[in-house]
Amino acid sequence: MSGYWSNSTRYGWLLTFTAILLLLAPACSNDQTGTGEFANGANGNDDDSDTWSFEEDTEQASPDAEEQSDATSNGDDATANGDDDTANGDDDAGNGSEQPGEVYVGTGDPYAPGSLAVERVSIDDAPTDLLVITPAEDGAYPVVVFQHGFLMANTHYGDLLDHVASHGFVVVAPQMYEPGGWPIGKPSTEEETDLAGQVYDWLEANLDAALDVEARTDLMGLAGHSRGAKVIWWSLRDDPRDVGAVAGVDPVDGTGGPLGGEPRILDNPPTIEVPKLLIGTGLGPVEPNLLQPACAPEGDNYEDFYAAATTPTWEVVAPDYGHNDMLDDDPSGCGEECDICPAGDARQPMRTLTAGMLVALYRAALQGDDDALDILSDHAAAPVTIETRSK
16 A cells, blocks of 8 residues: 555776876866766766756766876875775775776666666665665666655565666665554654655765675665655755655655645655656556545645656656556565555556666666666657656
């Protein structure tokens, strides 16, 4: 019942030049986006198009060329063979390093599984238990945090999250409370939002050291299903932290059911300037029966999130699918909360659409490939019929 109780981110050149050689040689450019698997930081394309540009519109943690030159050519430990260098020394660019590594950039079809094998890691010393899905190949990867829907378990989205991770992302799925059961007694949205903020702080300070790959928490995207999307929006209003992109998967701005009375985030929405993606379903507003309200009711769903959003925002609607159709086919331990919402013929097509859309958004915003945004409005490439608009 995830509808909130139904109301609910090589140097291709390593500067080993001496000061004399720098005076003789022309200045080097740091505007490479990387044509292979890895690219410097997450810099996007520098074209003159009117489309949104990651490089132009977001602040990056990667230093510019002059700062990198100072860091790698002037200090005592700056040469390629020094103790603290960026290529061969003890503090090289990698897990736990002082300088960020080159970010992996995916190139395949976002709707197809990525080229990277993935592995799952459970972390139990964070503010709440975390399911972390990482590429198995060593490298530097942006981080995507996925907030589950109301009463859901993070494991219910396993296939979806595996797909996203296989395209070069460290995917973190917190378990915000015990899933399933009776809605009464679960944390309020405000309480869940407070915990989400603690999780984000913990990730920034600890995630990289906890993994075998480099988790670029300076390049972080947020996504959430149903009430999980409301939690993200609320978190960014209370603490407008630096994230690269935000996605709501059939978001619901509910009040907590007939006894809830919780405030709606869209009555006082945050101003989120980074790219936003809203994925809606045509069956979400349909009531399952006479006693059960819609899982994503009109007045509280993706349309209202879109109306309240600032540019740039994309809305993608799958009219033939329902509120929980992006879950696994048979989520372990999930009862009526996974099956009560009206649904399409099968979950796999909607799950593929959702995964591909998330990959495209974060490939653009976190990996630096602006062209990936085109997939968000490409009806022909989508695995299901979609309706789209953007601003």
